[in-house]
Amino acid sequence: MASAGKPPVERKFVDVRSGKQASGQPAPAQAPAAQSPTRPPEGSAPAVDLDAEHANRKAAAKPFRIVAVILWILGIVCEIVGINFINGNIYFPRFSQQTWLIIWLVLDFVLVVIGSQMWKRANHINPPSEANKAEYWLQTEAGVIVAIIAFAPIIFVLLNDKKLDKKTRQICSIIACVALAAAGISGVDFHPATQEDYDAAVQSAAQLGSTGQSTTTAPATVTSNDITAYWTTFGRVYHLNPNCQAIKNSATIYSGSLADAFAAKRSRECEFCARAGGSDVLPTADKVAADLAAKSDSSVTNVSNDASVAAASSYASAATTTAATTTAATTKKAA
Numbered sequence: 001m002a003s004a005g006k007p008p009v010e011r012k013f014v015d016v017r018s019g020k021q022a023s024g025q026p027a028p029a030q031a032p033a034a035q036s037p038t039r040p041p042e043g044s045a046p047a048v049d050l051d052a053e054h055a056n057r058k059a060a061a062k063p064f065r066i067v068a069v070i071l072w073i074l075g076i077v078c079e080i081v082g083i084n085f086i087n088g089n090i091y092f093p094r095f096s097q098q099t100w101l102i103i104w105l106v107l108d109f110v111l112v113v114i115g116s117q118m119w120k121r122a123n124h125i126n127p128p129s130e131a132n133k134a135e136y137w138l139q140t141e142a143g144v145i146v147a148i149i150a151f152a153p154i155i156f157v158l159l160n161d162k163k164l165d166k167k168t169r170q171i172c173s174i175i176a177c178v179a180l181a182a183a184g185i186s187g188v189d190f191h192p193a194t195q196e197d198y199d200a201a202v203q204s205a206a207q208l209g210s211t212g213q214s215t216t217t218a219p220a221t222v223t224s225n226d227i228t229a230y231w232t233t234f235g236r237v238y239h240l241n242p243n244c245q246a247i248k249n250s251a252t253i254y255s256g257s258l259a260d261a262f263a264a265k266r267s268r269e270c271e272f273c274a275r276a277g278g279s280d281v282l283p284t285a286d287k288v289a290a291d292l293a294a295k296s297d298s299s300v301t302n303v304s305n306d307a308s309v310a311a312a313s314s315y316a317s318a319a320t321t322t323a324a325t326t327t328a329a330t331t332k333k334a335a
Contacts, residue, residue, distance in 0.1 A: 013242070016256040016264070048203045049221035054126075054195070056223055056259065061126035064118045071115030072146045078108040079154050086157055086164065098168040102175060105154070109179040112150045116143030116187040125263045127193035136194070143187020151180035193267045201269060202227065205240055205258055208274065208281050224258040231266040238266040241273035244280045 014021050082104035084090045085097075092100050119142055128139040138145070158164070158173045202224045230239040232250045238261035239247055247253055254264070261267075273280035 011248075011250065012252050014252060014254050016254050016260050047221050048199075048206050049223055050199060052221070053199070053202060053223040056225060057126035057198070060259065060263070061122040064122035064125065068115040068118035068122065071111045071118065072150070075108045075111035075115065075146075075150045078104045078111065079150050082108070082154050083157050086154075086161055097165070098171060101168065101172045105172065105175050105179055108150055108154075109183055112147055112183045113186045115146065116183070119143055120187075120189050121263070123189060124193055124265050124267070125259070127195050127198060129195040131196075140189055140192045141187070143189075144184050145187075147180060147183035147187050151176055151183065155180065191265065191267075193262070197267060198224070198262060201262075201267065202258060204269065204276065205229075205274065208240060208276065224262065227258040228255065229258045229261040229266070230255050231261055231264060236266065237268045237270045237274070238262075239270045239273050241280045241282050244270060244273040246270055246272055246280075 012021055081090060082101055085092065085100060085104065095103070123140065128136045130136050155173060155176045158169055158176060161169070164172075202222075205224075205227045206222050228240070230242050230244075230247060230253050231237070232247055232253060235247070235250075237246075238258065242253065242255070256264075269275050270278070270280075272278045273282070275281070
């Protein structure tokens with residue numbers, strides 16, 4: 001006697017832009033295979049407008065870059081104030097010299113670190129191109145460069161100013177050196193992306209038919225904002241099929257555009273559903289299962305309409321009728 005199968009996981013889809021949630025069971029693992037009416041057939045995928053894609057990325061990253069630069073400037077101002085305080089050009093009452101120096105060093109550290117995180121976030125939204133090696137290096141290592149600028153001069157002054165109290169010089173020098181090391185490490189992007197990587201990912205996703213629109217309504221050109229992607233809390237890749245085998249048992253699945261996935265540092269494609277030849281690529285995967293998952297996801301993103309839902313339902317019915325007809329014909333022939 002066969003044992004009962006494991007109950008399906010109750011999945012929660014979370015739209016990253018609206019914050020709306022919807023729950024739903026994964027679509028059946030086995031379903032009649034047929035051509036989905038909500039996916040463009042092979043060979044009719046829209047082209048990617050790279051100019052618009054680059055412009056969108058630049059605009060989305062701009063606020064983060066502005067905030068990063070402002071915070072970095074404020075951090076360097078704190079360093080300048082500290083140096084002038086050591087030289088006696090500025091006087092602050094109430095606290096001791098050591099206390100004031102520690103305050104300025106801590107403020108410098110906090111501002112530089114937060115600025116570096118903003119800059120790295122911008123780089124994951126709009127990464128630099130490897131075509132210009134110097135520009136690529138400067139943009140990816142900007143956090144480390146700023147950390148050196150924000151701490152190296154004051155460390156030099158602390159180590160060479162003999163007028164400072166010996167204890168103050170030792171304590172503040174150690175704090176400044178630790179802050180330099182920590183700020184430098186925080187500015188390192190251990191998984192840098194490139195413009196070429198993102199361009200290739202968007203073009204591949206468009207070719208795999210992941211815009212979720214019919215051939216009559218799909219635009220001639222698309223960008224990463226037109227492509228729906230899915231990812232999980234701890235996963236490091238993005239998915240194009242909500243019913244992909246890699247995430248079908250995940251309790252919480254985040255959905256958004258491919259640009260949102262890039263911003264969430266999910267810049268690598270899933271080998272099953274987001275890479276050509278994968279077993280769960282939408283145009284070649286279980287079509288009815290993909291439609292059912294897409295219908296579940298539409299309640300979260302609110303981007304589908306009644307026509308597409310009706311088409312999916314009629315399509316499932318047609319597939320069932322075809323299967324029944326084929327079975328009856330086979331039975332009659334055998335008789």
